[in-house]
Amino acid sequence: xxxxxxxxxxxxxxxxxxxxxxxxxxxxxxxxxxAWIRQTPGKGPEWISYISTSGVTTLYADSVKGRFTxxxxxxxxxxxxxxxxxxxxxxxxYYCARDKMVQGLFDSWGPGTLVTVSS
Amino acid sequence: xxxxxxxxxxxxxxxxxxxxxxxxxxxxxxxxxxxxxxxQGKAPxxxxxxxxxxxxxxxSRFSASGSETDFTFTISSLQPEDVATYYCQQxxxxxxxxxxxxxxxxx
Numbered sequence: 001x002x003x004x005x006x007x008x009x010x011x012x013x014x015x016x017x018x019x020x021x022x023x024x025x026x027x028x029x030x031x032x033x034x035a036w037i038r039q040t041p042g043k044g045p046e047w048i049s050y051i052s053t054s055g056v057t058t059l060y061a062d063s064v065k066g067r068f069t070x071x072x073x074x075x076x077x078x079x080x081x082x083x084x085x086x087x088x089x090x091x092x093x094y095y096c097a098r099d100k101m102v103q104g105l106f107d108s109w110g111p112g113t114l115v116t117v118s119s
Numbered sequence: 120x121x122x123x124x125x126x127x128x129x130x131x132x133x134x135x136x137x138x139x140x141x142x143x144x145x146x147x148x149x150x151x152x153x154x155x156x157x158x159q160g161k162a163p164x165x166x167x168x169x170x171x172x173x174x175x176x177x178x179s180r181f182s183a184s185g186s187e188t189d190f191t192f193t194i195s196s197l198q199p200e201d202v203a204t205y206y207c208q209q210x211x212x213x214x215x216x217x218x219x220x221x222x223x224x225x226x
Contacts, residue, residue, distance in 0.1 A: 043219065043220075044206050044217035044218055044219050044220050045155075045163060045206065045208075045217045046217070047214055047215040047216070047217075059213060061214045062214070095162055095163075100165070100168065102168070102210065103210065104151075104208075104210030104211075104213070104215040105153055105165070105168050105210050106163075106165060107165045107168075107174065108165075109162035109163055109164070110162065111161070111162055112162055
């Protein structure tokens with residue numbers, strides 16, 4: 001049974017750092033691009049980053065470029081998001097999502113983890 | 120960047136009604152549009168991809184059509200469990216963008 005479970009969400013001060021993780025199971029993790037998507041209450045989801053199957057290719061939305069780093073460990077079936085220089089506007093629920101073999105199409109999502117950036 | 124705009128932003132309908140939501144892309148995205156359902160407190164769920172292809176396991180009362188810039192999502196006979204917010208999303212080019220959502224309620 002396919003499962004994605006995020007962890008690491010917390011309350012952090014502006015300028016701080018946080019590392020999110022996503023544990024994947026029930027599918028061939030190494031065969032799928034993976035993504036991080038976030039959502040603030042009452043708004044549509046916002047794609048922020050994705051990573052290729054090997055981890056060689058990574059892409060970011062302009063809103064997080066230079067501050068966030070996506071990575072993966074195919075041996076451990078895990079996906080990470082390192083977040084630095086956090087801003088109040090980064091407050092959101094962060095989801096990891098599996099790409100459906102078509103870049104940008106997300107067929108499975110984790111339940112999400114809440115990141116709150118506040119002083 | 121390509122933007123997608125949904126309408127209406129909210130919708131109230133009766134059980135059994137036919138419900139339609141539209142999505143307009145700011146430029147030609149061919150067939151690269153998907154539709155998601157998000158129930159309160161849950162992650163989005165993929166319903167439709169490639170503008171009209173039904174994801175495995177999704178009930179056939181859900182359908183969609185369109186191409187280029189204009190797309191439509193339909194529920195043929197609204198059921199109580201369809202209460203949710205629905206989002207369209209373009210995946211023609213980066214950055215992948217979601218619409219602002221259509222909140223669907225039962226009248």
